[in-house]
Amino acid sequence: MRKIFARTGVAVLLALTGAVAASGAPAHAASLCDRPEPPPSCNGGGGEDPDPGPVDTAPRGAFDTMTFVGNGVHVTGWAADIDTGGPLLVDIYVDGAFTRTLTANTYRPDVAAVYPYFGAYRGYDAFVPSGHGAHTVCAWVINVAPAGATPLPNRQLGCKSYDVPAVANIKSSYANGQWTIAFDDNVVGETGFQVRWDYYVLSTIPGTHQQWPSYRYLTYTLPAHAGTGRVSVPAPYGRPANTTKLTVTAPGSGSASTTDVY
Incomplete structure (x- = not known):
């Protein structure tokens, strides 16, 4: 029994000694790259990741308002880019065609209140040529990229x-013994306005009490009106009896406005 215990004790001692030697020898070679934060040696041995370099940031802005003013539109908005301290350029397109470049450098304290780092002089407020009728106006801000950065595309602000006719809101009224024609003039540079009254005259069929209408019209020209706005002028020939329609046209402007009169 003593020999058996002696042999067993030696085996256990050898096993423990070997375990210590085995755990101590290769400890320096154990991999640490599966830990949550691998050391630099796990990144290819080059130390820290290389600097990605400058990065472009997209510009910001808005297309706030548009008002037709006769021979064009009045547009307002703002634009800014954190990549530059200078004013941005805004291109305006009418029906997809480039029309004008604006500079976003007008005073906009409301922009500075929301984006203090942009400052207050980031607005654009200007006239852009455009005709009457139906049209679409778009604003694009020109992106500015820092040196060495891959530039982002320009951004559409909206x-x-x-749809504004050359002549609109025609009215005829009678006051102080005089008929007056009033309408909105939405064009600039017209040569005059063509007025047409459509009316009818009743005739009695001979030998009967029956009447039948004979349709006629009266036309004449009113002088041009400076600028745009509401026009109110006396009707030089009055309003014919039994008038059914009043039409005012701006010759050469490609549109007219008609009012049915009963």
């Missing part, structure tokens, strides 16, 4: 559409 589009707005309008």
Whole structure:
């Protein structure tokens, strides 16, 4: 029994000694790259990751308002880019065609209140040529990229559409013994306005009490009106009896406005 215990004790001692030697020998070679934060040696041995370099940031802005003003539109908005301290350029397109470049450098304290780092002089407020009728106006801000960065594309700030006839809101009224024609003039540079009254005259069929209408019209020209706005002028020939329609046209402007009169 003593020999058996002696042999067993020696075996256990050898096993423990070998375990210590085995755990101590290769400890320096154990991999640490599966830990949550691998050391630099796990990144290819080059130390820290290389600097990615400058990065472009997209510009910001808005296309706030558009108002038709006769021979064009009045547009307002703002634009800014954190990549530059200078004003940005804004291109305006009418029906997809480039029309004008604006500079976003007008005073906009509301922009500075929301984006203090942009400052207050980031607005654009200007006239852009455009005709009457139906049109779509779009604004694009020109992106500015820092040196060495891959530039992002220009950004559309929005589009707005309008449909304004050359002449609109025709009215005829009678006051102080005089008929007056009033209408909205939406064009600039017209040569005059063509007025047409459509009316009818009743005739009695001979030998009967029956009447039948004979349709006629009266036309004449009113002088041009400076600028745009509401026009109110006396009707030089009055309003014919039994008038059914009043039409005012701006010759050469490609549109007219008609009012049915009963």
